[in-house]
Amino acid sequence: MILRIYGLVCLVLWSVASQAQAEPLRIEITDAVIEPLPIAVPDFIAENAAAGPLARDIARVVAEDLTGTGLFRELDRGAFISQLSTFAAPVQFADWKAINAQALIVGAITLQGEQITVKFRLYDVFAGQEMGKGLQLVGTRTGWRRMAHKVADQVYTRLTGEAPYFDSRVVYVSETGPKDDRKKRLAIMDYDGANTQFLTDSRSIVLAPRFSPTGDRVLYTSYETGFPKIYVLDVASVNRRVLQSRAGTMSFAPRFAPDGQTVVFSLESGGNTDIYVTDVNTGAERRLTFAPSIETAPSFSPDGRQIVFESDRSGSQQLYVMSATGGEARRISTGPGRYGTPVWSPRGDLVAFTKQSKGRFHIGIMRTDGSGEKLLTASFLEEGPTWSPNGRVIMFTRETQGAAGQSSLYSVDISGRNLKRVRTEGGASDPSWSPLQR
């Protein structure tokens, strides 16, 4: 009996030991590097002679879009070993591996009259295969930059897994003149600063433009009548109308609800500022807060169920979240300093804000419950964050110190990397990022 038990134990031990020995080597990688991914963007192939200049320009815009994210590094075209002659030619992966290109974009352009046809393929060089399928876009010659942004968006999404944002626009307040006599007017541009157009003249002060969820309208505050009033402007026709006007009151800080039909804003009446909502079509109003303190800068959550806003009800400026129908608000900012201008992320997971602490201003993000606060920037004065359509990048205003101080637009990744100035014509402030164009 003992011998049988002994034999059974031996069998069990053997099976365990043999299984253990037959197992592969197992390791866990917990460290990584964060470096721009080297990519190759050769000039697109001009499939007819007229497309030559556009082939170069579109390739440059695609490369600038990608490298502008800080996530990619364009390889010097002088280092290319392979030269692409036709779009259908097989890719010599060894040549691109040799220069450490990890992704390769091959594109071709045809120009017929005013119509452009752009097609491209994206290759994973080290895997030696195409990433996704080739794509062809058709557009007009005047919209060639948009087509380039579209190509870059596709590449960006395939490489990062993030939603795209290059084919978007920014509305902002253009500023000219000295600080004590500054002219302000609304302007709209591509996200990268190209194609600037002015929407208003500089006869009256304008503030806080905000895009509608569809990008076709803009809300803003104007001092045209001497009191701040909210206007809604149609971007295509530049026609505008007063959205809210009540005698003896000041209305400001408007922002669209995700449905595009409701606008939440602040209204000052009798020395008290509270938050209201109004229907864009009917003008019906409803008051959401009733505190004797100042409640302002409201922003809807993407699902339209909650509103984040700033209030000094606790004695200092802090951030609160309440239901979109009003009611009890809960404070989400807990750190030292003053918090303001909260904006809910398009993804719904974060809130961007301005923070003033120890004499400096910061742009930061926190989760919607107030946890995970992270300050992304710091300077003499910065405020007014706005989210990119994919919730990965924040654009904001930064003003330099002194009498000759100038406002400029900056953008930063939510990781805190890739802080850079956005190219604008003259001074700029109060940006609002549009949704992705359709």
Next chain:
Amino acid sequence: MNTGQRISLIGHLGLIGLLLFGGRWNSEPLPFEVSDVSVISEADYEAALAAARAPQVVSEVAAPVPPQPENTPPLAAPQDAAVGQVDGVESPPPLVQPEQDLAVLRPGASPRPQLRPLERVAPEPVDADRPLDAEVAPEASPEAAPDLAAAQPAPQTEAAAPEAATTEINPEAADEVTLAPAQSLRPKGRPPRPDTPPAAEAPARSAQADVDAALEQALGAAEAGDAPSGPPLTSGEREGLKLAISRCYNVGALSSEALAVNIYLRVEMTRAGKPVINSITLLRSENGSEAAARQAYEAARRAIIICGNAGFDLPAEKYDQWKTVEIKFNPESMR
């Protein structure tokens, strides 16, 4: 009763006796001082304590005023004076260049060192007159009767080193001599196992035979070779592989969702330490959508391919240990 038990018995008896009769060695308690104390009232205690308290501030003391500077002359603003010749300072005499390029000092000529004769320790050449490149004709040797002893295999002897010829005695040569063994003996192989009789021939198996069979099967399978052989990788070797892969594991372009994904993949390796690209397989993923897992997998795959392009530094003799590698990519430090 053996000696140890006797010693233990004596020791225990002695210990018991010490406990029973050792009272006489107890020392007397040490003397201590006794002093008289008196009980005081609370009022007396407060009075005594008040003397030790810090004095209270009864009036504000004016802050010292910093002394005013006494007729400090105002600092004169620096004037932009024209730079010119300063009076009262003798200018250095101009340098006079020598007309001829003459050396002032001539270095003393030291005696040229002379070669000392070396003591020759090499053997004298046998045939000094013969040129070194001359061919040596084989000498004709008389035929000899076959030596019977030559038919016997000569005992193997170590070949003597050729005579060293040098002009100097090299004392460092002695340092190379070491007493440590140059190599260890190869372990003897396991003796061949006796063939087990076929089961048909065994009319009845005893319990002992069952155990023997089980052991034999266990040991035999372990020797069969489908399991990895050789010593396992050292922690340093494993860490080296991890470091090599993580150097190429670039998560900079990953979305925040993809960055939260853990990826498990398997890769086959060649003996040269290079990954077989077609063998890289996604086993499973955690904490993310399928699209995010795909992005994370691509980044992990690129890391293996790029850094394994030249082959990972892995010990060839342990190939069976790392022929197949399963890797968990968990960039927790980057989140």
